[in-house]
Amino acid sequence: MSPESQPVQPQVRRVTVLGAGSWGTTFAKVLADAGRDVTMWARRPEVAEEISQRHSNEAYLPGITLPEQIGATSDPAKALEGADAVVLAVPSQSLRANLVRWRDLLPKGAILVSLAKGVELDTLLRMSEVISEIAGVPSGEVVAVSGPNLAREIAQGQPAAAVLACADHDRAVAIQQAAFNSYFRPYTNTDVVGCELAGACKNVIALSCGMAAGLGFGANTMATLITRGLAEMARLGAKLGADPLTFAGLAGVGDLVATCSSPLSRNRTFGERVGRGETIEEAKAAQGGQVAEGVASCVSIRALAAQVGVDMPITEAMYRVCHEGCAPARAGAELLGRQQKHEWS
Ligand SMILES: NC(=O)c1ccc[n+]([C@@H]2O[C@H](COP(=O)([O-])OP(=O)(O)OC[C@H]3O[C@@H](n4cnc5c(N)ncnc54)[C@H](O)[C@@H]3O)[C@@H](O)[C@H]2O)c1
Ligand SMILES: O=P(O)(O)OC[C@H](O)CO
Known part of the structure; x- marks a missing residue:
């Protein structure tokens, strides 16, 4: 050239x-x-x-x-x-x-x-x-x-x-x-759509992993939430025109693994506090002015998913805990008890 x-x-x-x-x-x-x-x-x-x-x-x-x-x-x-x-x-x-x-x-x-x-x-x-x-x-x-x-x-x-x-x-x-x-x-x-959606959605999944940790659950539960979280965010992305490969990359699985497993994550920490029994207000107050973005994003992502007809059960569960007063243990039990299905349906 x-x-x-x-x-x-x-x-x-x-x-x-x-x-x-x-x-x-x-x-x-x-x-x-x-x-x-x-x-x-x-x-x-x-x-x-x-x-x-x-x-x-x-x-x-x-x-x-x-x-x-x-x-x-x-x-x-x-x-x-x-x-x-x-x-x-x-x-x-x-x-x-x-x-x-x-x-x-x-x-x-x-x-x-x-x-x-x-x-x-x-x-x-x-x-x-x-x-x-x-x-x-x-x-x-x-x-x-x-x-x-x-x-x-x-x-x-x-x-x-x-x-x-x-x-x-x-x-x-x-x-x-x-x-x-x-x-x-x-x-x-x-793929701006995929990268931005993945970045927003992983914060919601990190809340769920924190709650699971707060409830005393271990690696299998974390891996299940990360993997099924990836499935639901990729479904939303596909519907909105994202490249599915993006969700296998740094913005998708990369950020999910880091945020869902690190005690440095504000979203995971917020979830863990709530899982241990703190109220949403107590967990917010403990953040010292820093924002766990997933608390607001579970509202907007849930609405976006409803608008385009995509099922996002973990996001729904986080919405119920953060905004409807549902106890984390109950939200977890409801997630597990949903209609059984094929992994990729
Ligand atoms: N912290 C991380 O590790 C990290 C990494 C990647 C992406 N992000 C994203 O970057 C963005 C910024 O995150 P951060 O970690 O720097 O946040 P932060 O809470 O640490 O800081 C936010 C900054 O914005 C300012 N600000 C201005 N208007 C504000 C308002 N109305 N409410 C709150 N703060 C206001 C604050 O004074 C502060 O300087 C977030 O969307 C976050 O998800 C954060
Ligand atoms: O501390 P969190 O949970 O806002 O996550 C920070 C970054 O987004 C991790 O990539």
């Missing part, structure tokens, strides 16, 4: 990360360790000052030293100045309201990157669709990040891989080049 005929990737030198929680801060570190010039926006000025001056974010990543070249501010206009790419790192149910405040400040042509794993309540939109609607860019130009990415492990520099999903391959490659470093290996994927 002659140099003239090679595809030209947009160069991403300067990146703004909007949101200074666990994953936003970790992703900023990934980008800085990959040589990018990174500025973060933090909601609270004291967090922005801590990141800039002391190179830490103790509330979200205790004991982690951040690269000195990461700057931070609580002024979104300052944070966004001159960005080639903008990473949206706030929880999924708050993305719309935050983005409405930021949309007029987004630099023209900047690549928009979504870190959130969820389906919006009421609209039932995926995050790239919410971003497209509010920022006025085609949804096919938004890059969605998914995969087995427990923030703390990556912040410690432990090896991990991720998927960068975007219909526009050039934009995905630009972010891949910007985020690739010695411990973080991003792959590209054009």
